[in-house]
Amino acid sequence: MLTDAPLLVVENLCVSFRTEGGVVPAVSGVSFSLKQREILGVVGESGSGKSQTLLAMLGLISSPNAVVTGSVRFLGQELLGLKRRALDAVRGRQIGMIFQDPMTALTPVHTIGNQIIEQIRAHERVSRAAARKRAVDLLDAVGLPSPGSAVDRYPHQLSGGMRQRAVIAMALSCNPALLIADEPTTALDVTVQAQILELIGRLRDEFGSAVILVTHDLGVVADVADRVLVMYAGRVVEEGAKGQLFREPLHPYAWGLFGSIPPMHGPRPSRLTAIPGSPPKLSQMPQGCAFGPRCVFRHEACVAQPSLGGATGHRSACFLPEVGRQDLRRTLAAKAVPA
Amino acid sequence: MLAAFVSRLGQMALVMFGISIVAFLIFFATPGADPSARIAGRNASQETLAQVRHDFGLDQPMPVQYALMMKRLFVSRDLTSFVNRGQKVVPTVLQAIPVTLSLVFGAAVFWVIGGLIVGVVAGATRGTWLDRTLMILSLIGVSIPVFWLGEVANLVTQSRWHDSFLFSWVPPLGYIAFTDDPWGWFKALIIPWFTLATLYIGLYGRVLRASIIETMQEDFIRTARAKGIGERRVLLRHGLRTSLVAFVTMFGLDFGALVGGGALLTEVVFGLQGVGKLTYGALQTLDLPMILATVIYASFFVVMANFIVDVAFVLIDPRVRDAH
Numbered sequence: 220m221l222t223d224a225p226l227l228v229v230e231n232l233c234v235s236f237r238t239e240g241g242v243v244p245a246v247s248g249v250s251f252s253l254k255q256r257e258i259l260g261v262v263g264e265s266g267s268g269k270s271q272t273l274l275a276m277l278g279l280i281s282s283p284n285a286v287v288t289g290s291v292r293f294l295g296q297e298l299l300g301l302k303r304r305a306l307d308a309v310r311g312r313q314i315g316m317i318f319q320d321p322m323t324a325l326t327p328v329h330t331i332g333n334q335i336i337e338q339i340r341a342h343e344r345v346s347r348a349a350a351r352k353r354a355v356d357l358l359d360a361v362g363l364p365s366p367g368s369a370v371d372r373y374p375h376q377l378s379g380g381m382r383q384r385a386v387i388a389m390a391l392s393c394n395p396a397l398l399i400a401d402e403p404t405t406a407l408d409v410t411v412q413a414q415i416l417e418l419i420g421r422l423r424d425e426f427g428s429a430v431i432l433v434t435h436d437l438g439v440v441a442d443v444a445d446r447v448l449v450m451y452a453g454r455v456v457e458e459g460a461k462g463q464l465f466r467e468p469l470h471p472y473a474w475g476l477f478g479s480i481p482p483m484h485g486p487r488p489s490r491l492t493a494i495p496g497s498p499p500k501l502s503q504m505p506q507g508c509a510f511g512p513r514c515v516f517r518h519e520a521c522v523a524q525p526s527l528g529g530a531t532g533h534r535s536a537c538f539l540p541e542v543g544r545q546d547l548r549r550t551l552a553a554k555a556v557p558a
Numbered sequence: 559m560l561a562a563f564v565s566r567l568g569q570m571a572l573v574m575f576g577i578s579i580v581a582f583l584i585f586f587a588t589p590g591a592d593p594s595a596r597i598a599g600r601n602a603s604q605e606t607l608a609q610v611r612h613d614f615g616l617d618q619p620m621p622v623q624y625a626l627m628m629k630r631l632f633v634s635r636d637l638t639s640f641v642n643r644g645q646k647v648v649p650t651v652l653q654a655i656p657v658t659l660s661l662v663f664g665a666a667v668f669w670v671i672g673g674l675i676v677g678v679v680a681g682a683t684r685g686t687w688l689d690r691t692l693m694i695l696s697l698i699g700v701s702i703p704v705f706w707l708g709e710v711a712n713l714v715t716q717s718r719w720h721d722s723f724l725f726s727w728v729p730p731l732g733y734i735a736f737t738d739d740p741w742g743w744f745k746a747l748i749i750p751w752f753t754l755a756t757l758y759i760g761l762y763g764r765v766l767r768a769s770i771i772e773t774m775q776e777d778f779i780r781t782a783r784a785k786g787i788g789e790r791r792v793l794l795r796h797g798l799r800t801s802l803v804a805f806v807t808m809f810g811l812d813f814g815a816l817v818g819g820g821a822l823l824t825e826v827v828f829g830l831q832g833v834g835k836l837t838y839g840a841l842q843t844l845d846l847p848m849i850l851a852t853v854i855y856a857s858f859f860v861v862m863a864n865f866i867v868d869v870a871f872v873l874i875d876p877r878v879r880d881a882h
Contacts, residue, residue: 279780283685303789311786318784323777326796328875334785337795341787373876389785 226397226429227253232289234268234275234453236282243501245271247453249289250527255396256423258430260444260461262437262476264498268453269433270319273399275299277314278306293397312342315390315428317400321382321407325374331358331385332370335392342393357388360425361418380411387418391426398428404439416442437480441465449473452499452509459533467545469535472510474548492551508538516547566868570861577857578850582624585846593846597640631851641845651836651851657733658832661824662816664747665754670809672759674798677766677805682793684771692763699760708753708827715749731829750828754821758812762805769801776800802874810867817863818856 234246246268253259261269274280275287276298291298293309301309310316318324325334335354339345345353351370358366361384374382383403390398400419404412420443422428434440440447440461447464449457449472457470468474475494496513499505505512507522514521520538527536539547586593594610595602602610611617615626630637631648639645680692715725727745734742773779774797782796783789812820822834833852840848871878 274780277784279783281774281780281783307786307788309786310784316781316784318777318781320777324781326778326782326800327877328799329795330876337787337791338785341785341791373880375877376880386781389781 225252226255228292230290234271235286237284240502245453249455251448253429256427256429258443258445260440260447261433262440263450267450269450270401273401277310311338312393313395314397315395317386317390317403319402319405321379321386324386327374330371330373335389339392357392361388380407383415395428398430401433457535463533470537471514471516573861574857578854581850581853585849637847639845639848641843647847647851651855654833654836657830661750661821664751666813668751668755669758673762676763678798680767681770696760696763699756705823705827711749711753733830750824754824766805769804770797773797773801806867806870810863814860814863817859
């Protein structure tokens with residue numbers, strides 16, 4: 220396999236739901252691509268469409284009222300509209316998924332070992348004993364204490380952190396080329412969070428998987444991601460390499476996001492900047508730029524829908540002129556610091 | 559585990575003891591239910607009444623009477639009916655038990671299989687015409703009175719079309735012992751089985767469908783789908799398996815009640831001399847020893863069924879296992 224060829228290409232992915240009040244868009248025109256072994260962080264507030272994007276990619280939106288359009292190509296294969304059987308050959312085998320809440324993500328009536336074995340045996344012709352041995356090894360690899368006995372435990376007998384490790388072990392059981400983690404640390408203690416993140420970072424090195432890490436925690440992204448996607452109201456508003464994006468964010472929404480993190484160095488701001496207002500309701504999306512109503516730099520051009528543009532490698536969806544944008548950002552940041 | 563089992567058995571014995579006392583008190587110590595008056599017959603003289611009272615031990619204190627009754631019921635087993643003199647109660651009940659058990663066991667097999675199929679298929683095809691059709695059929699099944707369905711079945715198979723090739727195999731109404739003629743037993747009971755099971759197939763199908771639909775919204779179903787194991791496995795191994803609790807609870811209650819005499823209507827319609835019919839007859843003539851025997855027998859099965867349900871819970875839900 221060529222390492223340069225993108226592993227995953229998502230183009231113009233849209234998810235909308237038919238409701239009584241009309242069609243409500245949850246994800247609009249999301250496009251991105253992912254290289255082998257790359258860790259992509261997807262950040263955004265709750266309801267910004269992060270989870271729906273991931274679920275749509277794997278055909279996991281079960282609502283009969285959902286409409287998914289666009290294109291998701293994984294290793295050249297189009298996943299959207301794929302027959303269930305063909306999709307099941309990819310899911311779990313080449314793409315592993317970790318869910319947000321480990322407390323409810325495992326079937327309560329089967330041991331974690333059996334749930335892992337089930338996945339291995341669904342994709343590979345191996346004996347039960349061999350699959351079981353691999354399940355124990357996996358549980359060991361994700362740092363579950365005494366994996367030999369943990370394999371026969373039921374989910375309710377494990378703590379949240381241990382369950383999340385079990386879920387991760389399950390997602391990794393078939394050496395997937397891509398691991399999708401939907402807020403894997405949200406439901407966990409901070410100490411456990413750090414361990415799980417470290418684990419996910421290590422997995423890329425040991426298993427060679429690419430990772431999509433969805434979170435609303437910027438600290439998490441700063442820790443592990445190579446590249447970052449910022450989402451707002453169902454759209455990608457900024458995309459770039461982590462260092463660059465954290466150093467010089469381009470989108471006013473991202474400025475707000477980063478402004479909300481207490482700085483570790485320099486003068487202490489009197490108060491953290493908050494983004495005024497609240498995210499738009501999906502059913503009442505404003506005309507043009509969805510961030511417009513909350514943006515201090517809103518101007519005439521913003522009545523149109525901005526598209527993702529700019530230099531390759533760091534793009535944003537904003538009408539502000541690129542030249543001088545960083546000055547605007549610094550002015551805004553300076554306001555927060557007492558004179 | 560063994561300790562839990564033994565303590566459970568102790569509880570069952572205690573419950574049955576309590577039931578036997580309550581049943582005894584209701585029928586023997588309730589004012590106006592003077593058994594001696596019933597035994598002696600109408601317009602009996604005071605001397606005869608006193609004689610009967612003495613003969614049957616009814617002039618003894620209550621606890622002694624109770625102990626005497628239990629001894630004659632369980633130890634010497636020579637308790638006789640007050641109404642049909644000389645008819646021994648225990649053998650009569652023992653004779654009726656296989657009839658009722660055959661009827662209810664067979665029907666249970668049908669309704670469990672039928673309920674599972676209806677529930678799973680309807681739950682999996684929610685909102686489609688298949689689901690709607692199954693639910694309408696279930697509703698009809700639940701609504702049809704069992705005696706009416708039984709009578710119609712009899713009308714068709716015993717009289718109208720009995721001579722056609724369709725139903726000429728149907729034996730006349732009544733019970734054929736399994737030990738005498740297994741095939742005859744099957745033929746005699748197949749129509750009663752379906753008749754009794756119809757209501758429960760509808761009921762269980764609807765409950766299971768609702769339970770499966772609820773379970774299929776759970777997060778772990780999404781996890782299972784993401785594993786790429788195929789929808790059938792997701793539905794059966796994860797959805798159905800987790801939905802079985804309500805099903806098993808209902809089964810325990812219904813099965814116990816039916817074996818305990820609740821299948822009376824079916825027994826009457828098909829001329830099966832089962833426990834339900836026996837109890838009904840005994841109640842009509844206020845045949846106290848017979849009532850006592852059938853009530854204790856029924857309580858045994860209800861308690862037993864509950865015990866089996868608890869064991870089944872332990873088997874199907876590991877969370878219950880750890881709670882013990």
